[in-house]
Amino acid sequence: MKAFEWASPTTINDAVKLLQASAATHDPDDAPRPIAGGQDLLTTMKDYLTRPERVVNLKNIRGLDRIEGDGKRGLKIGALVTLTQLAEHATVRSDFPGLAEAALSVATPQIRNLGTVGGNLCQRPRCWYFRLEDAVCLKKGGSQCFAATGENKYNAIFGGGPSYIVHPSDLAPMLVALGASLAVTGADGARTIALDKFFTLPSEGSIRRENVLHNDEIITEIRVPASPVAARSSYLKFKERESLDFAMSAVAAALELNADKTIKQARIVLGGVAPIPWRVPQAESFLVGKRLDASTLNEAAHLALDGAKPLAKNAYKIPLTQALVRRALAKFQA
Numbered sequence: 001m002k003a004f005e006w007a008s009p010t011t012i013n014d015a016v017k018l019l020q021a022s023a024a025t026h027d028p029d030d031a032p033r034p035i036a037g038g039q040d041l042l043t044t045m046k047d048y049l050t051r052p053e054r055v056v057n058l059k060n061i062r063g064l065d066r067i068e069g070d071g072k073r074g075l076k077i078g079a080l081v082t083l084t085q086l087a088e089h090a091t092v093r094s095d096f097p098g099l100a101e102a103a104l105s106v107a108t109p110q111i112r113n114l115g116t117v118g119g120n121l122c123q124r125p126r127c128w129y130f131r132l133e134d135a136v137c138l139k140k141g142g143s144q145c146f147a148a149t150g151e152n153k154y155n156a157i158f159g160g161g162p163s164y165i166v167h168p169s170d171l172a173p174m175l176v177a178l179g180a181s182l183a184v185t186g187a188d189g190a191r192t193i194a195l196d197k198f199f200t201l202p203s204e205g206s207i208r209r210e211n212v213l214h215n216d217e218i219i220t221e222i223r224v225p226a227s228p229v230a231a232r233s234s235y236l237k238f239k240e241r242e243s244l245d246f247a248m249s250a251v252a253a254a255l256e257l258n259a260d261k262t263i264k265q266a267r268i269v270l271g272g273v274a275p276i277p278w279r280v281p282q283a284e285s286f287l288v289g290k291r292l293d294a295s296t297l298n299e300a301a302h303l304a305l306d307g308a309k310p311l312a313k314n315a316y317k318i319p320l321t322q323a324l325v326r327r328a329l330a331k332f333q334a
């Protein structure tokens with residue numbers, strides 16, 4: 001790990017000032033970084049994927065570790081709320097069940113006890129080549145995505161090119177399905193970013209980054225609006241090892257039903273299959289007005305995977321994800 005300066009501010013404004021890069025910083029991965037639970041940042045530092053000149057501890061800033069609100073008012077989740085807090089929060093479990101399921105699906109209790117919501121959304125990709133110190137892939141300033149023609153079992157089937165990472169966060173697809181937004185503060189002041197505009201495809205923006213956050217910006221709060229789909233939300237994830245693993249594929253589903261049990265509104269966002277949470281509007285609009293019978297589930301699953309472009313070793317993600325879509329929707333049949 002490269003030597004770094006440690007700073008522990010107590011206010012957001014001081015933290016933002018400390019995140020300003022020095023004039024000597026030319027590579028984005030050498031710029032100062034905020035640290036929350038450290039579950040991802042420290043690993044990237046140990047492997048020299050990031051080499052921040054200064055690490056800015058957010059844990060001494062008060063007020064960022066609270067969950068407020070409910071299904072009627074919407075939720076405000078402080079960026080330092082841990083995954084355990086979110087998964088175990090009684091109101092989240094009753095009014096936004098899919099969000100509690102997504103938080104509970106992450107890693108192990110130890111990681112959930114330390115990992116925060118803000119850090120989970122900003123964690124870096126898990127592609128083997130990106131994580132391998134000696135592989136200078138596109139996302140580390142190189143000229144090639146090694147996964148495109150190499151070991152790509154875990155890589156993207158949607159939205160890939162020129163890099164084929166998948167976004168690793170389990171919270172992200174569910175929060176996108178719930179219409180969440182982020183409150184952010186940086187050197188230029190505060191702004192709100194809709195979560196579906198936060199993540200960037202490798203073909204957009206900087207290939208070195210996965211989102212639109214500036215280096216001197218901090219996420220302070222995640223806002224989840226009150227919504228008629230929140231109470232019928234669900235997160236289903238397939239992982240290779242049951243004990244702990246990232247999603248090989250996942251489905252965040254949220255539905256509003258009419259009194260006659262037909263679907264009024266549907267949101268379906270796929271995880272583990274694209275560089276960003278992958279919304280599937282063709283399946284969502286097909287579902288409107290339908291009942292959740294077997295043929296509707298089959299057709300929605302088929303439409304959700306329409307347009308997938310698998311690489312040599314990950315075509316299995318198509319039937320796997322179709323099965324997850326069917327099962328996520330079937331939960332609401334009763």
Ligand SMILES: Cc1cc2nc3c(=O)[nH]c(=O)nc-3n(C[C@H](O)[C@H](O)[C@H](O)COP(=O)(O)OP(=O)(O)OC[C@H]3O[C@@H](n4cnc5c(N)ncnc54)[C@H](O)[C@@H]3O)c2cc1C
Pocket residue numbers: 033034035036037038039040041042058079080105106107108111114115116117118119120121122123124168169170171217218219220244245246247
């Ligand atoms: C073995 C293992 C298994 C895992 N499995 C899963 C899994 O199944 N699903 C899943 O979703 N995740 C998984 N993770 C990732 C884990 O959930 C994240 O590493 C963790 O949530 C990150 O939160 P943190 O607070 O520790 O972030 P940190 O490590 O402190 O930070 C992560 C990144 O976010 C930035 N950051 C942190 N907070 C903020 C903020 N408020 N504003 C702006 N930037 C910020 C940091 O600068 C850094 O770039 C796993 C991790 C490990 C080690």
